[in-house]
Amino acid sequence: MSRFGRQTVVGTFLLLLASAGVVIAHRRWSEELPNYAYLSGWVLMAVMILLALYNMRKRLPFLSLGSSEAWLQIHVYAGFFTVILFLAHLKFRMPTGWFEGALAWLYILVTGSGIVGLFLSRVLPRRLATRGGEVIYEKIPALRNALRQEAETLVLAGGPQVIANFYTENLHDFFRRPKYFWPHLLDSRRPLNAIVTELDELRRYLNEAERTTLEKLADLVRRKDGLDYHHALQVTLKLWLFVHLPLTYSLMIFSVLHIIIVFAFSGGAR
């Protein structure tokens, strides 16, 4: 079996085993142990701290702390494991009360964004590789600018009026900034096809020489579209962390406070 397949099988197996363990422990002890919520909470916190350590490891790449790949595998499977721990800790009921409700929602958002991020990391790179036109994200603005200048030089400086008008009306904005974020994310070629079709429509108004200009413009449009595709997908691959990371800090702060408050106010036997 391939290495990735093996990783998935082993990881999933261990996850199911651990989750089964949690479910069994829950059924056995959730009513019997009076401090079940405290104990399950500590286990959940321990796993959450392990998850958060991944960020620390990433900041220390020069230390020999294990490969980032292994850490990510642990992070993902431990992350899934926290779901069952979380449900067990809450005894499968959404908490009433503002503080605990906010804490639960923070957890849901962090875990949810993590799962979304995992999905994106596995799906989007393949699409980028298939589309081709590999480009480094930080270079995109300069390349976009260059394409725009190339297009404007081609079209506006002494080109046929038909094309110039078309450009000013329809393509000026297109070349100026990244466009069609959602169609690119959803892998739809519709906007590009629309522009190309419209460009095609202009052919009947142009002579042979002008048509080569049109071809060049169409080529520039395709290149710009390819650039936009990369921009859209690469920025998504970076932006999901804008949700996952800040909320994790928030979640950890809330969790620490939760632990303090719960113990400070503790006194209820269960």
Added chain:
Amino acid sequence: MSEQLPAPDFDSQNYQRPNQKWICGRATEGSPCRKGPDNKGRCGATAECAPVLEKKPGEEKGRWRCTRSGGACESGPLPDGSCGRPAVKCAPVPTLRTRRGQLTRAVIVATIALLLILLGGSWRGSFINPGPISTAHSGEKFASMHGTNSQSCAACHRAGDFGPSGLISAAWHAKPGPFSLTELAYARRGESTAIDTACQKCHPGHALHQPNVVQDVSCSYCHQEHRGPMAATTDTHCGICHADTEVMRAASVKGTRLPEDAFHTSITRDPNVFQASRPRSGFTNVIHRFSSDHPEFRLHADKRRDPNTLMFNHALHLTSDTIQKLPSGQKLDCVFCHQPEAAGVYFQRIRFEKHCQACHSLQFDPETPGLTLPHGNPEFVSAFLHSLPRQYADVAARSGITRPERQTEFAREKLQRLQARVVSGEDFEKRVFFSTATSGPERRVGSVNGATSSLYLGCAYCHDVTSGPHGNPVITKPLVFDRWLPRAQFNHAKHSAVTCGNCHQAEASHDTADIILPTKTSCVTCHSAAGGVSDSCATCHTYHRKL
């Protein structure tokens, strides 16, 4: 359109530096300056070069030389050593990663600020409250009783009003503490906790149950707050001790070591309450459920008999044809004698005057229906009998004879007729007290008008009459118990759907000594899973009462 796009060309002469936090503002134009912004985002460009003073040997002043990397500029540096071509500063752009860092820091600050506001102010109580509080423990009144305001948790939670350091200290010192994992894991259900002290500020006397209780149960084990209206206790709560063999055994052992006196409670001292005996091992059967292994009620288990000296035959009164009808014309039923109190929970005491006298009129003279003996005190009865002429005269007066000599005449006549029936005055008195239906001088003494049996056969017909030292009658005061099952609550009003006879087999009871309380089996008919009515412990029993 499925071919791969060619990758755009870009220069491979220079490294890409995603580790830098800021990008030169001119990068979008494709011409970033070679210096680049510094770590803090300040544009590094000052001038196109940093001129260097070149002093050839022998020169005094030296010359400023341009050090531009692309080649010296024509104008060269200014005389003071600064570059003559200042570069226009760009506005460095933060990378996405830097922006993410900024956002993260902002979120952290916002979270801390939000939490400080919510936890520091008066909103703390409602913010961290994990669930609604029962009505008794919420509101202004409750709070003022505890010297706090209604939003604070300090009425019950010690740490309710603490500041941040106080909260941390309280958390650290909690028992069990946050890091005492073994203690947390091995705590027993129902163990006392810190909050019990708070409960007992208003609800004292926690240990009210029985003296031989071996483990103290926390208030909050049975009465869980923060769940809205306080829920009723469940069998699990009682079962923590009563379903636990070990605990019951220990309680039994403890009970045998305690003196009997310890178990005398208000209930056992109340004479109107039937005293079922306390078993040797105490009430320490292991019970899981009422319908299954709850023991039989003590009075039935011990086969107790009613020690009441007042003789009464339920079967006779309820089923016999010889019993006369009530004044209303109906047959005698349970309800005529056993009338519920105002609340309907239990019944009013049986009173002779109210419940018996309608039929047992104590008329001793068949010809004088209105004249009845007083009830209650044998001396009064004696006095009455000794004052018979006066009594008859009163009868005459009541029947309309106003003239005293006619009254006296009336009385004399009556007495004469009475004396004809009895042997003597003393004998008559003796009959009054000591005759029963089956023994004594006369089987009948008097009758009610019209009806066949007057049923005043003698005090001893109903009462336990003995001879005193001087031959005077001593009537044992009857003891009618108000309560037969004092360790449980029973509410007759709730059982209105059930007829008396369903539970109380009165019609089958001939002996006065019969205790016609229902057995456990009878209750289980309905109070069980099969019967559909709640059979939880709390339906009948209460914990917080010395029983």
Added chain:
Amino acid sequence: MPPTPSIVERPQRWDVAFDPAMTDADVDRLMATPPFSNMPVEKFPKRTPLREILRNDTSIRRYRKGEIIVRQGDYGTSAFLILSGATRVVLKPDLPPSLLGRQAPSKKGFFRTLAQLWSERRPPESFRRKDLRHDSGLGARRDEDENVRVFLQDLPRVLDKHRTEEMTAGDFFGEIAALSRMPRTSTIFTASDEAELLEIRWQGLRDLMRSSDELRKHIDRIYRERALASYLRATPIFRHLSKEQLADLATQVQFASYGDYDWSGDYKRLAKAGSMRPEKEPVIVQEGDYPNGVVLLRAGFARVSQKFGSGERTLNYIGAGQLFGFDEIAHNFQKPQDPVPYQHTLRAIGYTHLLIVPTRVMEQLVLPTLSQKELSRFANGRDGAPPPSAPQPSATPIAADTLEFLTANRFFNGTATMVIDLDRCTRCDDCVRACASTHDNNPRFLRHGPSSGRLMVANACMHCADPVCMIGCPTGAIHRESFAGQVVINPATCIGCKACANNCPYEAIRMVEIRDEGGEFIMGEDLRPILKATKCDLCVESWGGPACERACPHGALERMNLNDLESLADWMKR
């Protein structure tokens, strides 16, 4: 519309002279000097007469006392003949690395490792003064051609501390390194006040050997004595031979060098022009020929191809230590009644140096010593059927277009090629950042490069088996950390001459303008910024190996040894 064929001049033998400053007078002088004076001029072919070889493939170099001519461990493509003066060869143990312009191999200590936490604050390419200090035992000067010459400052001390041997006029050295592309075996410096050396590049040497029996015999003898014996002892198929048999073998083995051009300049030019098709490469062995020997590759690479349609299909490439033709010869040995010819064509890619063990020698000496199991293991053949496509490594399923891509770009040279799986890479730049944090906030590669399908070869130093970059460094700043180890540049001795950067066919070496710790550019005395060559060093100073590999969260990046295809095939299937 079919692409117009770009016409480019076929690379001529002497398009670029080794030293344009060679004059006729110089050539005359050489012609009169032994051994050239003894060489039979008429034996040289018309296309490559002796005079022209001397004019175009040699250069007269003048050295001053103490100047280092070659360093042990350096790669070179030239042999030297001492014309006048004397040199000394440093015997074992060699000079310390610092005197050779190298940094002593060491791993970062604990505190230095931890200090990398703060590396983010450093300006790009900032060097501490102490990083730029080099051994004071070395001095440098520029000669009349503006080339840098490095010399030993304290020559008497060096002579005192190290055992050396003198070489005088008429002595040859460096021929083995030049021909076989092996690293120089010793350090040699000038002992007399002045020395004149004739530097002969390897193409010239090869041509001279072809036509001059004496030279050939001479080089042949020392090659067999010094380089061949130990190599044959270590080769697996010869492991059962006795000492006498090995000695016998050593005398009978032939060796040859192939290739018409130097890697870097010509290669880049030709690659751009698109004329790097297999058909243009020199053929070593032709498909269908009678198998007259087993080819044992010693240095460089060769392409294994087979006729396919009207063209040639590349099946594999083989590198140092691999065999070609063994299957056919072993098959013929076992089944003499059913002989097969060579099944594939072997072509030299760039520069190739190989040994040929004649069939007769194989059948008499070698094959009888191998057991049946070993025979089949080395041959990978099936009984009866003609041997399968690839020599020693089994035919690994690499897609044809990937194979073409690797071969066309010469990526097979890399022992630590950075391959990125574009299907898994999330473009997060964790690898670049990890590289930067290990190198004082400077990344040492570019996360971009040619790609084929989902495989991208990023622009990072591949630590080639045949490191062309190491040829020609004047100060010895670029060196191998250990034998066949990582190629590393010592910034203290790098003078920014760009020889290595220009040589590298993959543009993996980048020149940077260095800065001081405040971020200001450091200037030389000529008021120009100082350049240093930088490249990936496989994190040789760090614990744990290359940081880039370890930092990729998705297993998309790997430093792959492409000398054979096993690991790549496994990786593509992972």
